[in-house]
Amino acid sequence: MSRYLELGVFEVMLVHNRWTIVDRSAGELIGRAAASGVAVTNAAVYGGGILANRAGASAQYGYRPASSATLDAIARMSELCSRWGTDLPTAALQFSLRDSRVCFTVIGISKKRRLDGLLEAARDEIAQEFWDELENLVPAPQHWLDAR
Numbered sequence: 001m002s003r004y005l006e007l008g009v010f011e012v013m014l015v016h017n018r019w020t021i022v023d024r025s026a027g028e029l030i031g032r033a034a035a036s037g038v039a040v041t042n043a044a045v046y047g048g049g050i051l052a053n054r055a056g057a058s059a060q061y062g063y064r065p066a067s068s069a070t071l072d073a074i075a076r077m078s079e080l081c082s083r084w085g086t087d088l089p090t091a092a093l094q095f096s097l098r099d100s101r102v103c104f105t106v107i108g109i110s111k112k113r114r115l116d117g118l119l120e121a122a123r124d125e126i127a128q129e130f131w132d133e134l135e136n137l138v139p140a141p142q143h144w145l146d147a148r
Contacts, residue, residue: 011037011038011039012039012041012103012104013029013030013033013038013039013040013041014041014043014106015041015042015043016043017044017047017048017061017063017145018062018145019042019096019099019102020044020045020047020051020095020096021051021077021091021092021095021134022070022074022077023047023144023145024138024141024144025141025144025145025146025147026042026146030099030101030102031101033101034101039104040103040104041102041103041104041105042096042099042104042106043105044062044106044108045093045095045096045105045106046092047092048060048061048063051074051088051089051092052088052089053088053089059071062145067139067143069139069140069143070143072139073137073138073139076137077091077137080130080133080134080137084126084127084130086124086126086130089121090121090124090126091126091130091134093105093118093121094124094126098131
């Protein structure tokens with residue numbers, strides 16, 4: 001964020017549910033915004049809750065039914081997280097936090113007791129090898145919210 005303030009830039013773009021571990025719809029837009037000096041805010045990194053749920057109880061991504069490919073990717077990503085000693089909510093948050101083009105990550109919580117876990121997840125460090133493996137599990141673009 002400080003690099004934008006130093007430049008006197010206060011233009012901000014918000015993406016919602018479209019830059020997550022399972023949906024990369026906003027990738028090109030984020031790249032263009034960052035290259036133009038627009039601060040990128042990434043909101044809804046948990047896809048409306050499905051990526052925050054360790055139990056995998058939800059079947060909705062972005063407030064609509066998730067495709068079977070997205071649900072399968074989430075299950076495989078959850079298994080990957082277990083192998084690496086982390087969990088899906090931490091990976092979902094870290095995906096946004098580790099992207100240098102994203103200046104702000106917006107997280108909504110419904111209960112105060114969740115704050116400590118969220119702060120712990122924000123401080124977690126996950127190896128690059130994990131992210132390399134995760135990239136192979138991302139659903140194809142036709143399963144993203146802004147499929148063309």
